[in-house]
Amino acid sequence: MSREQVYNFSPGPSVLPESVLLRAQRELPDFAGCGMSVMEMSHRSKIFQAIFDETKEKFRQALGVPDTHEILFLQGGATLQFAMVPMNLLEGASADYAVTGNFSGKAAKEAAKYGAVRLAADTTATGHDRIPTQEELSLDPAAKYFYYCANNTIYGTEWQYVPETPSPLVCDMSSDILTRPVDVSKYALILAGAQKNMAPAGLTVVVIDRRLAGRELPITPEIMSYRTMIEKDSMHNTPPCWCIYMLGLVLDWLAEQGGIPAMEERKHARAQLLYDYLDESGLFIPHARPGSRSEMNVTFRTSSEELDAEFVKGAAARGLLNVKGHRITGGMRASLYNAMPMEGVEALLAYMKEFEVHHHV
Ligand SMILES: *Cc1c(COP(=O)(O)O)cnc(C)c1O
Numbered sequence: 052m053s054r055e056q057v058y059n060f061s062p063g064p065s066v067l068p069e070s071v072l073l074r075a076q077r078e079l080p081d082f083a084g085c086g087m088s089v090m091e092m093s094h095r096s097k098i099f100q101a102i103f104d105e106t107k108e109k110f111r112q113a114l115g116v117p118d119t120h121e122i123l124f125l126q127g128g129a130t131l132q133f134a135m136v137p138m139n140l141l142e143g144a145s146a147d148y149a150v151t152g153n154f155s156g157k158a159a160k161e162a163a164k165y166g167a168v169r170l171a172a173d174t175t176a177t178g179h180d181r182i183p184t185q186e187e188l189s190l191d192p193a194a195k196y197f198y199y200c201a202n203n204t205i206y207g208t209e210w211q212y213v214p215e216t217p218s219p220l221v222c223d224m225s226s227d228i229l230t231r232p233v234d235v236s237k238y239a240l241i242l243a244g245a246q247k248n249m250a251p252a253g254l255t256v257v258v259i260d261r262r263l264a265g266r267e268l269p270i271t272p273e274i275m276s277y278r279t280m281i282e283k284d285s286m287h288n289t290p291p292c293w294c295i296y297m298l299g300l301v302l303d304w305l306a307e308q309g310g311i312p313a314m315e316e317r318k319h320a321r322a323q324l325l326y327d328y329l330d331e332s333g334l335f336i337p338h339a340r341p342g343s344r345s346e347m348n349v350t351f352r353t354s355s356e357e358l359d360a361e362f363v364k365g366a367a368a369r370g371l372l373n374v375k376g377h378r379i380t381g382g383m384r385a386s387l388y389n390a391m392p393m394e395g396v397e398a399l400l401a402y403m404k405e406f407e408v409h410h411h412v
Contacts, residue, residue, distance in 0.1 A: 052370055058395030061373035062204055062348060062386040063226065064246040071300045071390075089296045094289050103290070106299035113302055113310060114228070116235050116258055123257040123277070124285040124295050129154065129225045129244040131275070132255060136221055136240065137162035139267045139277045140196050147171035147194040147218060151210075152179045152203030153379060154223060162198070165268060171197060171216075178380075179206040181343035185215060194218040196239055202227035204247070205377040207350030207384060208343045213237055219263065227347050228256070229305060230389060231315045239263050245294060247347075248388045249301055254294035305389070314389050321387045321396045322346035328400055334358075334407040338382065352382030353410075359383060362406055371399050 059066040082089050085098050092099050107122050116122055125131070136158070137146065145167035148159035151174050162168050169191050172183035190197065197216040200223040202209040209227060214220070219239030228243040235241065240259045246252035257277070264278040273279050279287050305314065326344060329337040329351055338350040353359055359382055363375045376382040385399055 057370040057372055058391070058398055059372050060385045060387070060391070060395070060399070062247070062377070062384060063244070064252045065248075065386055065388050066390045067251075067297075067301065068304045068390045071297070071304050074300055075297060090293050092292070094286060094292050099292060102292075102296050102299060103285075106295050106302065109299060109302035109306070110256065113305055114233060114235060114258070119260055119262070120235055120238075120258050121261050121264075121281045123259065123280050124290050124298075125255045125257055125280065126253065126291055128252075128255055129223055129242055130157070132223070132242040132257065133158040133161040134164075135275045135277070136196075136198065136242070137165040138271045138275060140219075140221065140240070140263060141166035141268075142195060142266050143268065144195050145169055145191060145193065147189075147191050147197045147216070149173075149183065149188065149197070149199040149214070150175065151182055151206075151208060152200060153205045153377075154203070154225070155198070155200040158198060158200070158223065166195075169194065178338075179203060179208060180338055181340040182208050182210050185212065188214060188216070190216050190218075192217040196221045199223070200225075202345050202347050204345075204348050204386075205379055205384075206338065207345045207348045208339045209345035209347065211342065219260070226386075226388075227345075229311060229314060230318050230347065232311055245298060247386075250294045250298040252294075253291045254298060256298075317389075317393070318346045318387070321391065321393060322349060324393075324396050324400055325349045325351075325385060325387075328403065332403070332407055334411050335403060338380070347387055349385045349387065350376060350380065350382060351384075352376070356381065358410060361410075365406065366399070366402055369398070369402055371395075371402060374399070 079088055143166045147169050149172040150156045150159055159168050171188050196219045198221045204226040221240045224241050225244040226247040229248050243256050245254035259277055264281050267276045329335050334353055335351045366374045374383050374385055376384045
């Protein structure tokens with residue numbers, strides 16, 4: 052199957068804009084006439100420093116990051132941040148965690164190694180099918196921070212509001228960063244693995260209020276210290292050079308498309324198409340409750356695992372790839388990141404309708 056015949060609904064690493072891939076291909080062997088690839092140059096070279104600085108500036112512009120906050124380009128995925136956040140911000144005290152899915156659960160578990168974790172909310176009992184309301188949050192005024200995951204990639208739920216908390220906000224935005232406007236000044240720290248919406252795997256973007264750096268536990272490895280990474284401008288060691296370059300290309304594409312406002316509009320339109328149908332369907336059952344639904348990862352199933360498997364197989368045969376749900380949840384999941392065109396969602400919808408006609412009892 053060729054790229055032209057495929058829509059890739061992968062939850063991550065996921066689809067990138069084709070124009071970005073083609074530009075990377077053109078620039079791959081010889082970047083800007085310097086005789087070498089970005090993959091081959093020193094991260095301390097002038098030419099790479101320019102790529103780095105420009106990418107950082109483009110990111111600052113795109114998300115509207117204020118001067119109070121530093122942008123870090125790190126490695127280790129969002130998962131390393133599950134440890135880095137408490138090592139740097141918890142000071143051995145207590146933090147509030149809202150557990151609304153797999154990744155916030157993992158983050159809470161990791162943090163408990165470095166201090167006390169209070170569950171401000173926990174939606175495990177209902178299979179993480181919704182986001183708690185502001186009123187439901189149990190908040191500790193003495194907490195060092197409040198941690199939540201903005202979009203639950205596996206379960207398909209997304210916070211539709213920014214929680215009001217007495218403690219600084221820390222948020223995992225791995226799967227919905229650059230898809231909606233964010234008032235960055237409200238956050239002490241934002242973390243995001245790049246491979247869902249920004250770049251290839253290998254880069255983690257952290258946006259941190261500089262005032263919170265410098266409180267790491269003494270055992271914190273140097274490479275895991277926000278203070279060190281701020282002082283060294285993410286170059287305490289070799290950064291993920293290629294991924295940073297690719298992020299720059301994606302940010303150029305994003306700006307050409309109309310920036311975050313355009314992404315948000317498309318995100319609403321894509322998801323609406325699927326949820327409208329899911330709510331009417333006699334065959335497919337959406338997982339997330341209205342009011343909590345993710346516009347990035349739409350999760351659904353039929354009443355039978357055999358039918359689910361048949362659906363996934365039939366989708367793949369039509370070039371609708373990676374619609375199988377996560378192994379934890381089963382069912383199906385359509386991930387609709389920024390680079391997913393509307394035509395992809397329309398093709399998926401057409402297949403769902405046809406499948407329902409053939410299987411509805
Ligand atoms: C994918 C994902 C993670 C895990 O990211 P890694 O880069 O694999 O560590 C964490 N949080 C969210 C919300 C994700 O979507």
